[in-house]
Amino acid sequence: MxxxxxxxxxxxxxxxxxxxxxxxxxxxxxxxxxxxxxxxxxxxxxxxxxxxxxxxxxxxxxxxxxxxxxxxxxxxxxxxxxxxxxxxxxxxxxxxxxxxxxxxxxxxxxxxxxxxxxxxxxxxxxxxxxxxxxxxxxLGPEPLGPGFDGACLYRVAGHSRRALRDVLLDQRVVAGVGNIYALEALFLARLHPLLPAQRLAASAWDRLAVAVRQVLEQGLRNGGTTLRDYRDADGNAGSNQQALWVYGRAGQPCRVCGAALQGFVLGGRGGVLCPVDQRRPRSRRVS
Ligand SMILES: [Zn+2]
Missing domain, CATH: 3.20.190.10 (MutM-like, N-terminal)
Structure with missing residues (x-):
């Protein structure tokens, strides 16, 4: 999508x-x-x-x-x-x-x-x-707009028990992010996608907001991610699919550490994570 x-x-x-x-x-x-x-x-x-x-x-x-x-x-x-x-x-x-x-x-x-x-x-x-x-x-804030930051994510999702991946998919939290860019941002921020949102400290929300902007800006520079049908109005496909860290790469080696990427399913939607770079932390508060 x-x-x-x-x-x-x-x-x-x-x-x-x-x-x-x-x-x-x-x-x-x-x-x-x-x-x-x-x-x-x-x-x-x-x-x-x-x-x-x-x-x-x-x-x-x-x-x-x-x-x-x-x-x-x-x-x-x-x-x-x-x-x-x-x-x-x-x-x-x-x-x-x-x-x-x-x-x-x-x-x-x-x-x-x-x-x-x-x-x-x-x-x-x-x-x-x-x-x-x-x-x-x-709709929530535009992630590439001026007011978007970690504090803004914390305000709407900081007390949520939902998994981080699903928080990012919620259009009321941030507008425009779907499964591809949510998984990519969580990888860049080194956060486990299934971690309950309420466990994040302010510094982790800041890191996540920066990562969301980074993956979206990169997608934009590459003209979007073309999985099947996406074309712009000139009929051009994007090329961002070649730059993805985790999305669609379950079982393949992590581009950072080489570990095999793991797939998961939550609420009927698939996802991918690196078991090393996105290890589930033991501490209650994740910074
Ligand atoms: Zn890795």
């Missing part, structure tokens, strides 16, 4: 496409997307006649800001889910299989949302409403 670096890479590629012409028409396939709550009412017809302004990102969500014909700010929210992607093409270029939304612009270009497994979602709203409603209103 695309995480912050992948979604941000898509945002940058969409910005480069310089979509400026108003939306002329909207086509929607007959298949429902992302059946979860908040996503059934797509309201895509709101976008007819609207003029695109800019692409933003919040956590793993893309936001397209547009101005309506009467100059009201509108937004289109996109979640890529597991296999979703956005592509810009010429009008008339053949639609990829599994295209579910097509916005045709006046400059004879189209923006398409393609999603084979349909866990992604697209919806339109007045801009302020979009920001004030779930899922955006529930």
């Amino acid at each position: 695309p995480e912050l670096p992948e979604v941000e890479s898509v945002r940058r590629s969409l910005t480069r496409a310089r979509l400026r012409s108003a939306v002329r028409s909207i086509w929607r396939s007959e298949h429902a997307l992302r059946t979860g709550e908040h996503w059934q009412d797509e309201h895509l017809s709101l976008l007819r006649g609207a003029t695109p302004q800019r692409w933003e990102r919040r956590g793993k969500h893309l936001l397209w800001r547009l101005a309506s014909k009467s100059n009201e700010p509108l937004g289109m929210l996109v979640h890529l889910g597991m296999t979703g992607r956005l592509e810009v093409a010429r009008t008339g270029a053949p639609r990829a299989l599994h295209t579910h939304v097509e916005l045709r612009l006046h400059d004879d270009r189209v923006l398409r949302f393609v999603d084979a497994r349909r866990f992604g979602g697209v919806r339109a709203r007045p801009w302020e409403a979009l920001l004030a409603e779930p899922p955006l209103c529930d």
Whole structure:
């Protein structure tokens, strides 16, 4: 599933496409997307006649800001889910299989949302409403933003009994981190992924916050991690999968100490750790 670096890479590629012409028409396939709550009412017809302004990102969500014909700010929210992607093409270029939304612009270009497994979602709203409603209103801080640090993680998760890996996956704690970057950050911070969050001292939270930023920045520099389907709007894959420390490497040697990396499963989701670099500490307080 695309995480912050992948979604941000898509945002940058969409910005480069310089979509400026108003939306002329909207086509929607007959298949429902992302059946979860908040996503059934797509309201895509709101976008007819609207003029695109800019692409933003919040956590793993893309936001397209547009101005309506009467100059009201509108937004289109996109979640890529597991296999979703956005592509810009010429009008008339053949639609990829599994295209579910097509916005045709006046400059004879189209923006398409393609999603084979349909866990992604697209919806339109007045801009302020979009920001004030779930899922955006529930998101925690942006890890690459100015205010993110160990104190900020401690405030929301410092008393939690949950495992560190699951704390990092909680979008209310920090927005945009998923399983890949959570496991990578825990490795860099030399913290055991299954350690209860409440055992961390302030210094360990600081180390973890720094590690989260480092792995996300590296992912971004590499254009994202491509496991299967991820592509940016230009169709480019990322290369960060070659730089991963632990994710997807169970049984292979640790790049730091050479020990065989171990897989684990928690809450139905797999993970990987180094038994040497991420040893479970005996002391109650982990610094
Ligand atoms: Zn190791």
